Amino acid sequence: MYKCAIIMAAGEGKRMKSSTPKVLHKVCGQEMVNHVIDRMRSADIEEVNVIIGRGAELVKKGTEHKNVTYSFQDKQLGTGHAIMCAGEFLKDKKGTLAIFTGDAPLIREETVKRLLQFHEDNGFKATILTSRIDNPTGYGRVIREKDEVARIVEHKDCSEEELKVKEINAGMYCFDIEALRDSLGKLNNNNAQGEYYLTDIIGILKSENKKVGALITDFEETIGVNSRVELAEVERILKLRINKKHMDNGVTIIDPSNTYIGSEVKIGQDTIIYPGNYIEGNTEIGNECILYPNSRISNSIISHKVTIQSSVILDSKIGEETTVGPFAYIRPESNIGKHARIGDFVEIKKSTIGDNTKVSHLTYIGDAEVGENCNFGCGTVVVNYDGKNKYKTIIGNNAFIGCNTNLVSPVEVKDDAYIAAGSTITKEVPKGSLAIARAKQVNIEGWVERKGHKKSK
Numbered sequence: 184m185y186k187c188a189i190i191m192a193a194g195e196g197k198r199m200k201s202s203t204p205k206v207l208h209k210v211c212g213q214e215m216v217n218h219v220i221d222r223m224r225s226a227d228i229e230e231v232n233v234i235i236g237r238g239a240e241l242v243k244k245g246t247e248h249k250n251v252t253y254s255f256q257d258k259q260l261g262t263g264h265a266i267m268c269a270g271e272f273l274k275d276k277k278g279t280l281a282i283f284t285g286d287a288p289l290i291r292e293e294t295v296k297r298l299l300q301f302h303e304d305n306g307f308k309a310t311i312l313t314s315r316i317d318n319p320t321g322y323g324r325v326i327r328e329k330d331e332v333a334r335i336v337e338h339k340d341c342s343e344e345e346l347k348v349k350e351i352n353a354g355m356y357c358f359d360i361e362a363l364r365d366s367l368g369k370l371n372n373n374n375a376q377g378e379y380y381l382t383d384i385i386g387i388l389k390s391e392n393k394k395v396g397a398l399i400t401d402f403e404e405t406i407g408v409n410s411r412v413e414l415a416e417v418e419r420i421l422k423l424r425i426n427k428k429h430m431d432n433g434v435t436i437i438d439p440s441n442t443y444i445g446s447e448v449k450i451g452q453d454t455i456i457y458p459g460n461y462i463e464g465n466t467e468i469g470n471e472c473i474l475y476p477n478s479r480i481s482n483s484i485i486s487h488k489v490t491i492q493s494s495v496i497l498d499s500k501i502g503e504e505t506t507v508g509p510f511a512y513i514r515p516e517s518n519i520g521k522h523a524r525i526g527d528f529v530e531i532k533k534s535t536i537g538d539n540t541k542v543s544h545l546t547y548i549g550d551a552e553v554g555e556n557c558n559f560g561c562g563t564v565v566v567n568y569d570g571k572n573k574y575k576t577i578i579g580n581n582a583f584i585g586c587n588t589n590l591v592s593p594v595e596v597k598d599d600a601y602i603a604a605g606s607t608i609t610k611e612v613p614k615g616s617l618a619i620a621r622a623k624q625v626n627i628e629g630w631v632e633r634k635g636h637k638k639s640k
Contacts, residue, residue, distance in 0.1 A: 184278050184279055184303055185276070185277060185278030185279070186227070186228050186230075186278060186279045186280075186281065186299060187228060187229075187230040187231070187232070187272075187276065187278070187279075187280055187281070187360075188223045188228045188230070188231045188232070188280065188281040188282070188283065189231075189232050189233075189234060189254075189266065189269050189272070189280060189281070189282050189283075190216060190219050190220065190223070190231065190232070190233045190234065190251075190282075190283050190284070190285045191234050191262065191265050191282070191283070191284050191285060192204075192206040192216050192233050192234060192235055192236075192242055192284075192285030192286075193234050193235055193236025193237065193239075193255075193256040193259065193265055193268075194206075194236070194237065194259065194286070195236075195237040195238075195259070196286070196409065198409050198410045199409070199410060199411060199414075200411075203238070203241070204237060204238035204241050204242050204245075205285075205286055205408065205409075206242060206285035206286055207238075207241060207242060207245045208408070208414055210288050210408075210414070210417050210418050210421050211418060211421045211422055211425060211443070211444070211445055211446045212445030212446060212447070212463040212464065213445065213446050213447065214245050214246070215285060215286055215287075215288040215408060215417075216233065216242070216245070216246060216285035216286075216288075217245070217246060217249060218288035218421075218446065219283050219284070219285055219287065219288060219290065220233075220246065220249045220251060221249075221446075222283075222290050222291070222292050222295050223281065223283070223295065225292040225295075226281075226292055226295035226296045226299065227296075228281060228295075228299075230252075231249070231251045231252070232251065232252045232253065232254055232269055232272040233246055233251050233252070233253050233254075233285070234253075234254045234255075234256050234265045234266075234268060234269055235253050235254070235255055235256070236255065236256040236257065236258075236259060237259075239253075239255060252272060254268050254269040254270075254271065254272055255268060256268040260372070260377070260378050260379055261372070261376070261378030261379040261380050261381075262354070262379070262380060262381035262382075263367070263370045263378070263379030263380050263381045263383060263384065264372075264378065264379040265381075266282065266363070266367060266381060267367055267370075267379065270364075270367075273360060273363070273364055276360045277360055277361060278359075278360055279299060279302060279303060279357055279358070279359065279360065280357065280358045280359075280360045280363060281295065281298070281299060281355075281356070281357050282355065282356045282357075282358065282381070283295075283355050284354055284355065284407060286407045286408045286409070287353075287354075287355070287404075287405060287406060287407045287408070288408075288417060288421065289403060289404050289405070289406055289417060289420060289421060289424075290355070290404050290405070291404055294312070294400050294404055297398065297400075298310060298312055298355070298357055298398050298400075299357060301396065301398045302357035302396065302398075305394070305396050306394060307357075307359075307394045307395055307396040308358070308359045308362040308363075308388050308393040308394055308395060309332075309356060309357065309358050309359070309362070309363070309384065309385060309388055309393070309395045309396075310356065310357040310358075310395070310396040310397065310398060311325060311332060311335070311352055311353070311355075311356055311385070311395070311396070311397045311398070312353040312354075312355040312356065312397075312398055312400055312405065313325050313350050313351060313352060313353055313397045313398065313399050313400070314350070314351060314353055314399060314400055314401060314402040314404075314405050315349045315350050315351070315399060315402070316349060316351060316402050317349065319338075319348070319349050319350075319351045320338065321338050322338060322351035322352065323335050323336060323337045323338065323351060323352040323382065324336050324338070324341055324345050324346075324348040324350065324351060324352075325348070325350045325351065325352055325397050326345060326348060327350070327397065330396070331394060331395055331396060331397075332385060332389075332395040332396060332397045333389065334385065334386060334389065335352050335382045335385050335386075337382075350397070350399065351402075352382065353400070353404075353405035354405070354407070355405065356381070358384075362388065362393060363384065366384045366387045366388060367384070369387050370383055370384065370387070371383075403420060406420075421446070422439075422442075422443060422444070423439055423440070425444050425445075425446060425448075426439040426442060426444060427439070429444065429450050432450070432452065433451075433452035433453060434450045434451075434452065434453075434454050434455075434456065435453070435454070435455040435456065436456045437455070437456065437457050437458055438457075438458040441458040441459060442456055442457075442458060442459075442460055443460070443461045443462065443463075444456075444460075444462045444463075445462060445463040445464055445466070447464065447465055447466075448462050448463070448464075448465075448466045448467075448468070449466070449467045449468070450462075450467075450468045451468060451469045451470035451471070451472070451487065452470050452471075453470055453471045454468055454469070454470060454471060454472040454473070454474070455472070455473050455474070456474045457474060457475050457476040458476055459476040459477040459478075460474050460476065460477065460478050460479075460480070461478070461479045461480070462474075462479075462480045462481075463479075463480070463481045463482070464481045464482035464483075465482050466480050466481065466482060466483050466484075466485070467483075467484050467485065468480075468485040468489075469485060469486045469487035469488070469489065469503070470487045470488070471487055471488045472485055472487070472488060472489045472490070472491070473489075473490045473491070474491050475490070475491065475492040475493065475508075475509075476493065477493045478491050478492070478493055478494050478495065478496070478508070479494075479495045479496070479497075480495075480496045481496070481497050481498065482497065482498045483496045483497065483498060483499050483500065483501065483513075484499075484500045484501070485501045486500075486501060486502050486503040486504075486505075486521070487503045487504070488503055488504045489501050489502075489503065489504065489505050489506070489507070490505075490506045490507070491506075491507045491508055492506075492507070492508035492509040492510075493508050493509040493510055494507050494508035494509065494510060494511040494512065494513065494525075495511075495512050495513065496513040497513065497514055497515050498514075498515035498516060499513045499514070499515060499516065499517040499518065499519070499531075500517070500518045500519065501513070501519045502519055502520045502521035502522070502523060502538065503521045503522070504521060504522050505519055505520070505521060505522060505523040505524070505525070506523075506524050506525070506526075507519070507525045508525070508526070508527065509527050510527050510528050511525045511526065511527065511528070511529045511530070511531075512529070512530040512531070513525065513531050514530065514531060514532040514533065515533065516533040517531045517532065517533060517534050517535070517536070518534075518535045518536070519531070519536045520535075520536055520537045520538035520539070520540065520555065521538045521539070522538055522539045523536055523537075523538065523539065523540050523541070523542075524540075524541040524542065524543060525542050526541075526542060526543035526544045527543075527544050527545075528544060528545050529542050529543070529544065529545070529546050529547075529548075530546075530547045530548070530549075531548050531549075532547075532548070532549035532550065532567075533549065533550050534548050534549060534550065534551040534552070534553065534565075535551070535552050535553060536548070536553045537553055537554045537555035537556070537557065537580065538555045538556075539555055539556045540553055540554070540555060540556060540557040540558070540559075541557070541558050541559065542559040542563075543559070543561070544561050545561045545562050546559050546560075546561070546562065546563040546564070547563075547564045547565060548563075548565045548576075549565050549567040549568075549573075550565070550567040550573050550574065550575050550576065550592065551565050551567070551575065551576040551577070551578065551590075551592075552575070552576075552577045552578065553578045553582075554578055554579045554580035554581070554582065554598070555580045555581070556580055556581045557578060557580070557581065557582045557583070557584070558582075558583050558584065559584045560583075560584055560585045560586030560587070560588065560604060561586045561587070562586050562587040562588075563584050563586070563587070563588045563589075563590070564588075564589050564590070565590045565592060566589050566590060566591045566592060567592045573592075574592035574593040575592060575593055576590050576592045576593065576594055576595070576596075577594075577595045577596070578590075578595075578596045579595075579596060579597045579598035579599070579600065579614070580598045580599070581598055581599045582596050582597075582598070582599070582600050582601070582602075583600075583601045583602065584596075584602050585601070585602050585603050585604035585605070585606065586604040586605070587604055587605045588602050588604065588605070588606050588607075588608065589606070589607040589608065590608050591607065591608060591609045594608055594609060594610065594611065595611045595612070596608070596611075596612045596618075597611070597612060597613050597614035597615075597616070598614050598615075599614055599615045600612040600613065600614060600615065600616050600617075600618065601616070601617045601618070602617075602618045602619075602620075603617065603618065603619040603620075603621070605621045606618060606619055606620040606621050607620050607621070608620055
């Protein structure tokens with residue numbers, strides 16, 4: 184049967200007190216609405232329509248890579264009105280429509296699949312996702328007759344008996360598209376708020392003796408975000424859920440409550456992650472890596488058996504059995520080879536570093552190609568910027584760069600070359616040569632006393 188989905192994402196989110204639309208606030212590194220879109224895709228729903236309103240262009244920009252379509256809700260006139268605004272999307276469609284909210288990112292793939300299956304297997308015209316909680320104060324109650332839903336009653340309208348019901352409406356649904364389209368035409372806004380409520384569709388269907396079902400799930404999955412406090416709570420829950428998944432797959436996470444892993448990160452078996460690490464984006468980490476405390480890794484590929492200490496790695500690749508840090512900074516578009524050493528207070532920018540090359544400490548390499556088996560002494564600087572343009576440095580295999588060397592780009596150091604400490608290199612260094620580019624030392628006897636700089640005891 185054909186399936187499609189609508190995600191309601193038009194709300195302003197006033198309680199967030201933000202210029203960013205509520206659904207674009209991130210949870211575990213990804214916008215809330217994109218978490219929900221991903222759950223729809225993983226449940227085999229290909230066609231997804233996002234209802235946008237306040238901050239429409241920002242929401243479009245934040246979701247366009249997800250290959251969705253959009254409907255526009257120009258005025259905030261309720262959930263029923265939001266679905267009315269998707270009329271063009273629903274036109275001529277037959278099958279099942281899933282409706283979810285863009286501010287509830289904890290919904291699980293298996294729950295979406297279960298809801299769709301339950302809806303279709305029982306021939307319901309509408310199916311409500313519900314949960315049971317001990318204190319349902321403030322929530323709409325789901326009133327059942329046997330296995331079907333009789334009505335949804337808002338808390339303020341509940342009778343004394345209805346107040347005892349602990350099953351609540353999660354605000355997520357499946358509908359038969361044709362039945363929904365017909366009922367939308369009968370919806371009115373004759374209420375105190377002057378809004379069109381999607382929940383009223385349930386009453387319309389029941390008045391026509393249509394079957395309406397309800398599927399219970401954990402309350403945690405249905406939590407919506409309306410404030411920064413709730414955003415933090417959802418972050419906490421999803422973070423622990425993600426960390427548990429990795430631990431179940433063979434990753435050691437020493438302190439899950441203080442380890443932050445994005446929802447799209449992949450990590451291999453027997454990798455050990457210490458507290459304070461922040462791993463985000465499309466990062467992939469291989470097997471048997473060790474991530475000591477307090478590193479940030481974003482959109483990077485970390486190969487097997489890499490060791491990282493207190494460093495930042497952005498949009499780069501690290502080869503097998505390489506060590507990074509402490510306090511190294513690997514900037515975007517860098518590619519570090521195998522068995523390499525990137526040490527403390529080293530910065531690599533848009534450069535390739537060959538296998539077995541050691542850049543141990545206090546060195547900057549930018550816009551460079553560095554070969555294999557090279558050694559960089561402390562304080563080396565690739566001088567890649569002249570104030571207007573950036574230039575490239577090429578260093579061959581087996582080169583030795585002495586301490587406190589400046590390599591003024593564009594320049595090339597050939598294979599097997601040596602550079603003496605303290606040199607400023609502006610010309611090519613031939614293969615197998617020793618380059619010395621520093622002023623000859625001159626000692627001026629008695630200068631300190633003659634100039635009056637001698638310090639008294």
